[in-house]
Amino acid sequence: MPEVLKAPLVVEFPFTRSLGPVQSAFLTGLRERVVLGVRTTDGRTLVPPVEYDPVTADEIRDLVEVAPTGTVTTWAWNHEPRRGQPLGTPFAWVLVKLDGADTALLHALDAPGPDAVRTGMRVRVRWATERSGAITDIACFEPYDGAPGELTGHDGRFGDMVTGIVAPARLDYVYSPGRAQSAYIASLSERRTVGERCPSCRKVYVPPKGACPTCGVATSEQVEVGPRGTVTTYCIVNIKAKNLDIEVPYVYAHIALDGAGLALHGRIGGIPYDEVRMGLRVEPVWSEGGRHPDHYRPTGEPDADYETYKEML
Amino acid sequence: MRTVRDIAVVAFGQTDHRRTSDELSEVEMLLPVLHDVLDRTGLQTSDIGFTCSGSTDYLAGRAFSFTMALDGVGAWPPISESHVEMDGAWALYEAWTKLLTGDADTALVYAYGKSSPGSVRDVLTRQLDPYYVAPLWPDSVALAALQAQALIDAGETDELALASVAARSRSSATANSHAQLRGSVPQGDYLVRPLRTGDCPPIGDGAAAVILAAGDRARELCERPAWIRGIDHRIEAHSLGVRDLTDSPSTRLAAERAGAFERPVDTAELHAPFTSQEVVLRKALRLDDSVRINPSGGALAANPVMAAGLIRIGEAAARVHRGESDRALAHATSGPCLQQNLVAVLEGDAR
Numbered sequence: 001m002p003e004v005l006k007a008p009l010v011v012e013f014p015f016t017r018s019l020g021p022v023q024s025a026f027l028t029g030l031r032e033r034v035v036l037g038v039r040t041t042d043g044r045t046l047v048p049p050v051e052y053d054p055v056t057a058d059e060i061r062d063l064v065e066v067a068p069t070g071t072v073t074t075w076a077w078n079h080e081p082r083r084g085q086p087l088g089t090p091f092a093w094v095l096v097k098l099d100g101a102d103t104a105l106l107h108a109l110d111a112p113g114p115d116a117v118r119t120g121m122r123v124r125v126r127w128a129t130e131r132s133g134a135i136t137d138i139a140c141f142e143p144y145d146g147a148p149g150e151l152t153g154h155d156g157r158f159g160d161m162v163t164g165i166v167a168p169a170r171l172d173y174v175y176s177p178g179r180a181q182s183a184y185i186a187s188l189s190e191r192r193t194v195g196e197r198c199p200s201c202r203k204v205y206v207p208p209k210g211a212c213p214t215c216g217v218a219t220s221e222q223v224e225v226g227p228r229g230t231v232t233t234y235c236i237v238n239i240k241a242k243n244l245d246i247e248v249p250y251v252y253a254h255i256a257l258d259g260a261g262l263a264l265h266g267r268i269g270g271i272p273y274d275e276v277r278m279g280l281r282v283e284p285v286w287s288e289g290g291r292h293p294d295h296y297r298p299t300g301e302p303d304a305d306y307e308t309y310k311e312m313l
Numbered sequence: 314m315r316t317v318r319d320i321a322v323v324a325f326g327q328t329d330h331r332r333t334s335d336e337l338s339e340v341e342m343l344l345p346v347l348h349d350v351l352d353r354t355g356l357q358t359s360d361i362g363f364t365c366s367g368s369t370d371y372l373a374g375r376a377f378s379f380t381m382a383l384d385g386v387g388a389w390p391p392i393s394e395s396h397v398e399m400d401g402a403w404a405l406y407e408a409w410t411k412l413l414t415g416d417a418d419t420a421l422v423y424a425y426g427k428s429s430p431g432s433v434r435d436v437l438t439r440q441l442d443p444y445y446v447a448p449l450w451p452d453s454v455a456l457a458a459l460q461a462q463a464l465i466d467a468g469e470t471d472e473l474a475l476a477s478v479a480a481r482s483r484s485s486a487t488a489n490s491h492a493q494l495r496g497s498v499p500q501g502d503y504l505v506r507p508l509r510t511g512d513c514p515p516i517g518d519g520a521a522a523v524i525l526a527a528g529d530r531a532r533e534l535c536e537r538p539a540w541i542r543g544i545d546h547r548i549e550a551h552s553l554g555v556r557d558l559t560d561s562p563s564t565r566l567a568a569e570r571a572g573a574f575e576r577p578v579d580t581a582e583l584h585a586p587f588t589s590q591e592v593v594l595r596k597a598l599r600l601d602d603s604v605r606i607n608p609s610g611g612a613l614a615a616n617p618v619m620a621a622g623l624i625r626i627g628e629a630a631a632r633v634h635r636g637e638s639d640r641a642l643a644h645a646t647s648g649p650c651l652q653q654n655l656v657a658v659l660e661g662d663a664r
């Protein structure tokens with residue numbers, strides 16, 4: 001069995017999200033150093049505010065300012081901050097009920113150590129120096145010994161409302177393709193194409209995924225296929241792909257390698273694009289150091305009979 | 314709970330749960346489990362009326378891994394099939410409703426999770442409120458720790474009591490050859506205080522599968538079917554600061570709707586990945602010391618994310634199959650701090 005292949009994989013997206021009217025007012029408020037809640041029909045004030053009452057599902061729009069000071073309702077000491085978290089030094093996660101609010105907001109509390117934190121302690125918002133209309137406009141909370149903070153008297157109507165946020169998300173993985181695909185990739189490095197045969201229906205899968213989707217059984221018998229094959233169908237690509245240095249138009253084809261039970265795909269070269277046809281016999285062309293065929297070119301053999309590949313269309 | 318058809322769990326299988334499974338793709342990990350439950354019932358894939366699975370591509374960072382996993386069930390030519398981006402317990406709920414309609418008499422339910430390629434603590438932050446919470450990247454242990462501290466402040470538990478939940482779970486798991494953490498496991502240092510490593514579930518890879526069957530079909534396929542007497546799931550507000558973290562009204566309501574309080578159960582399989590969550594669930598489900606809690610070791614012994622809830626139903630059913638339980642409760646959870654909860658009540662015929 002070849003050694004297990006592994007490679008780093010980063011999945012990263014900048015999610016762009018639009019905001020409802022209440023979220024928009026709240027996040028714009030943070031930018032202006034004002035904390036807004038929303039009043040429910042039964043008179044509770046929710047901070048952070050939401051568009052709909054979590055109990056009654058009523059649409060709620062009645063904004064009300066609360067103080068930037070409050071009380072810790074529960075906490076947890078995080079001695080090892082992780083990427084993306086509000087502080088890079090050890091801190092406490094806290095739920096804080098701001099003065100004037102009936103619900104608690106999750107954030108970080110900057111404190112010297114766990115002995116300095118307790119449920120019921122008083123805290124206040126530490127504003128980020130650069131604010132854009134995001135929950136991170138609150139840099140964190142800090143211990144505070146005093147009465148409820150001053151209100152600004154703001155009604156939640158701002159000149160330049162924040163209407164959306166961009167939330168970058170990044171997750172890091174170490175990808176391993178599994179037994180069947182590892183074996184496939186390992187043989188490609190020797191310029192061989194090795195599929196796997198289904199023990200039940202005898203079909204040879206290339207590339208192999210480890211299971212036959214028709215029979216629902218594991219495949220394991222390795223079968224070398226090709227190197228020659230037949231174009232079963234194709235298309236002509238006329239639009240240049242980003243980061244791809246291939247002159248258009250070119251032909252992208254499904255190719256059934258000799259001995260394979262289904263077609264894989266690849267580019268066809270070494271022949272004018274308008275002369276490629278179904279049944280054309282081709283062979284792989286490897287580039288120096290390439291880990292898979294760069295493209296396939298005609299072998300010069302007579303075209304394959306339609307009957308020989310029609311099941312693989 | 315009265316239903317139009319009697320539906321039972323007739324077979325359950327699971328992998329050994331391990332810290333890594335680099336040498337296997339998802340479908341390669343899943344296949345032996347699928348064949349295990351088919352073999353137990355003598356069914357072939359083509360005999361299955363409905364297939365439903367639970368998984369999430371975020372765990373291993375493989376887009377459309379759930380469609381590739383379908384290769385394992387013989388999905389071509391096309392079969393009647395569905396998928397939930399949730400724990401497999403919710404896939405079982407969907408399959409149960411499908412069987413209730415009479416459209417199918419048998420269903421295959423499976424779930425798998427490969428946490429080893431990524432960092433599951435960070436991956437799970439992506440399920441949180443994307444406006445107010447996810448940008449702060451609070452990981453799953455941190456959120457559970459906030460709940461644990463709230464319970465300690467309320468006088469409902471303390472660190473010693475939490476350690477005893479951990480010890481009991483891993484000691485029970487010595488009888489479970491599939492478990493990842495068994496026997497004496499040190500309580501360890503704080504991961505996020507007040508939770509220590511021992512209060513947290515192991516991180517690992519694994520899969521599980523269950524076969525459901527209706528009425529006489531169930532009796533043909535299994536000597537002592539585990540009849541689903543009731544099943545229900547409920548969810549709470551998504552904002553943690555709105556909820557009372559020391560209680561689980563959604564669990565209580567689901568249990569009520571599933572008929573859990575009509576008669577005492579002898580066994581309960583609770584999906585409590587953190588020791589502190591067992592404290593909340595015992596209270597919500599009114600489980601006293603006469604009930605055997607998590608004889609499998611529970612999620613503290615093996616926690617393949619997306620499958621651990623389905624495994625609770627499977628473990629409870631397997632005890633009914635073996636005659637070790639007559640009436641068992643199974644619970645599954647999803648989301649931070651027990652946000653969403655499913656409760657099923659399983660019974661065996663009188664012996």
Ligand SMILES: [Zn+2]
Nearest residue numbers: 198201212215
């Ligand atoms: Zn086959």
